[in-house]
Amino acid sequence: MQRTYKTPSRTGRQSRRMTTEPLRYDTKIAVLLRADLEIWQRLNVTAFLVSGLGAQLPEVIGEPYEDADGVPYLPMFRQPVLVFEGTKETLTAAHARVLSRALPRAVFTSDLFVTGNDRDNRAAVRAVPTRELDVVGLAVYGPRNAVDKVLKGARMHP
Template identity: 75%
Template sequence: MRFDTKIAVLLRDDLLTWQRLNVTAFLVSGLGTVVPEVVGEPYEDAGDVRYLPMFRQPVLIFAGGKELLTAAHSRAIGRGLPVAVFTSDLFTTGHDADNRAAVRAVPTEALDLVGMAVYGPRNAVDKVMKGAVMHP
């Protein structure tokens, strides 16, 4: 099935494996609360055990260098797309309030981005991710 929209995560290509997984989980965690139509119905197995709903479409994971991440962030903001960011400072914080404070303390153009997630019309997200490669 081809969707008219796209969920994409862009990770800096110098992250350790555990960092890539952690950053991806954090980045996509808020999307369903802001864009509820991306979340499908709850799951249920044959034993009537219910499970949480998940995204109704694939999440595409890309990788790129620091400069590419900065450019993609600017393109996403410029297009008014919903964006989540993860900065290098968040690896040293211990909880949500500290995370928000760390991002708040840095001007937009000076954020040391290690990852971002974006959602929007397929063509717009493709333009944001221009130059990124699919994560290996």
């Protein structure tokens, strides 16, 4: 894999400069949100969804950060997260496709807006059959082409 534009080179003075080399990953991290969500819901759903990918897939996490004064910061994703939006029908179709392709995924349903903790969130999802889930957000990770096929019909979030 090539260096990322966010990762400084490792030699002398260059160690604190960012590279401008373009980077192409063979994988993609994507979030698909239902277009009718309020702004706070979009942000909340995105945060919850990507936390699932980071927790389950250590290969998506980069190295820890450090500023010029040596203050450390937690690592983040090694690659960009692309955010898309679509209709309820787009989300339903994408959910079916991500399941059929068995790609790593996280789901956020409308029921989770009224729960207040992780235990109740899991219970809310478990209570509904797969085909009846009211999916408002979906995160997926995998080969670029496979993720693109899952997201068919969605558009980049404005």
